[in-house]
Amino acid sequence: MNKTILCIGAGYVGGPTMAVIADNCPDYKVIVVDVNAERIAAWQSETLPIYEPGLKEVVERARGRNLFFSTDVVAGIKEASIIFVSVNTPTKTFGAGAGKAANLQYWEKTARDIIEHAEHDKIVIEKSTLPVRTAEAMHRILQSNTKGLNFDIISNPEFMAEGTAVEDLQSPGRVLIGAMEDASGQKALETVANIYRNWVPEEKIKKTNVWSSELTKLVSNAMLAQRISSVNSISALCEKTDANILEVSAAMGMDPRIGSKFLCASIGFGGSCFKKDILNLVYLCEFHGLPEVAAYWEQVVLMNDYQERRFVENITSCMFNTVADKKIAIFGFAFKADTGDTRESPAIYVSKLLLEEHATLAIHDPQALEYAKLDLADCEGDISYETDPYKAAEGAHAIAILTEWKEFRDLDFERLYASMEKPAFIFDGRNLLDHQKVFEIGFNVHPLGQKVLSHL
Numbered sequence: 001m002n003k004t005i006l007c008i009g010a011g012y013v014g015g016p017t018m019a020v021i022a023d024n025c026p027d028y029k030v031i032v033v034d035v036n037a038e039r040i041a042a043w044q045s046e047t048l049p050i051y052e053p054g055l056k057e058v059v060e061r062a063r064g065r066n067l068f069f070s071t072d073v074v075a076g077i078k079e080a081s082i083i084f085v086s087v088n089t090p091t092k093t094f095g096a097g098a099g100k101a102a103n104l105q106y107w108e109k110t111a112r113d114i115i116e117h118a119e120h121d122k123i124v125i126e127k128s129t130l131p132v133r134t135a136e137a138m139h140r141i142l143q144s145n146t147k148g149l150n151f152d153i154i155s156n157p158e159f160m161a162e163g164t165a166v167e168d169l170q171s172p173g174r175v176l177i178g179a180m181e182d183a184s185g186q187k188a189l190e191t192v193a194n195i196y197r198n199w200v201p202e203e204k205i206k207k208t209n210v211w212s213s214e215l216t217k218l219v220s221n222a223m224l225a226q227r228i229s230s231v232n233s234i235s236a237l238c239e240k241t242d243a244n245i246l247e248v249s250a251a252m253g254m255d256p257r258i259g260s261k262f263l264c265a266s267i268g269f270g271g272s273c274f275k276k277d278i279l280n281l282v283y284l285c286e287f288h289g290l291p292e293v294a295a296y297w298e299q300v301v302l303m304n305d306y307q308e309r310r311f312v313e314n315i316t317s318c319m320f321n322t323v324a325d326k327k328i329a330i331f332g333f334a335f336k337a338d339t340g341d342t343r344e345s346p347a348i349y350v351s352k353l354l355l356e357e358h359a360t361l362a363i364h365d366p367q368a369l370e371y372a373k374l375d376l377a378d379c380e381g382d383i384s385y386e387t388d389p390y391k392a393a394e395g396a397h398a399i400a401i402l403t404e405w406k407e408f409r410d411l412d413f414e415r416l417y418a419s420m421e422k423p424a425f426i427f428d429g430r431n432l433l434d435h436q437k438v439f440e441i442g443f444n445v446h447p448l449g450q451k452v453l454s455h456l
Contacts (some may be wrong), residue, residue: 006080014086152188165339178213218359235449245449270335332403
């Protein structure tokens, strides 16, 4: 078996993962392919198609040495012995399971492309998040080939977080590899484990059967999202009782059984995985006759929707029950800081709800403005996109902070306040700012889960 690795899909998972593998495994040739020529051209340029701290340096070290980007999917399939599949698996919008189940049409098409063009045995690795038992179905499809070829299916889900993707890939908390339990599957597992052994300690390589690996990915994301929804639900109670969510979260997090991570109240979770994976889990539970389990996990998503809706309702009620024709500066559109990704970003839903109330929006984000334009392209209303936060705030009645970009803390709030309509409001959807400081400047400050600071 040769040491050529192919990754089909050059998106947020495939691109960074392969760059780190190539960086740490100079003996392997790593090819990343995608049918999107514009995306591949960006990977070959000085301006990468995605923003991640440290990613450009990793790509530049390996690109042209043992890391290559191409649109020639067929040639990649023919050459590689190890194929990572990192294609999109969105939530279905049609047919059985619409709105919850994963749409596997791209995955199946890729499997059939592999069958058509493969000329020798291969290991095919699930990198996309997939429902439990997908590997079994894909194995049957691949093994139906009439060329006498053997395909081993491996589940190797990613656990990187956007914004820290390179760090997470270079120093992972664990690498999970699931394989079929026959001799061929176990041999394939060791082949994949040997890739990671180039930089990952043995004790962090977790080996399971393929179904456990598939389910672990879904449940890991569901558990993380559950923590966010849990603390967000308590932020609503804090606002009614004069408790402070920052104090409550800090005190809870001191309990080692709970821990402090993912206990920051916010306008809600976003990103490509959390909502999709939870709804996938809900569908699996419903399909297997577990309605109580399905309802439990669906509530995590419903609470997230409630938090986004509650944030907008609070803006409207505090601004004298109307935002019609009032300019609101949206600070942050990416679903989290240190990424340009806006998929399922709470800012999309908050912006759309405000536009429905006929607000005028001026949107600023350090990395995500182009995606913001695409996300709101079908929306009616007055929207501007500003690279300068001070321009966004000129003449605004309120600033809504929707992403926790650290640079927002360093803005000149006296300058912002002077340029805005009065009374001026700040709605801090990330509890990012020094609220007392901006209150003393003159703002009416509405944090999440904390006491309102008002001059009115």
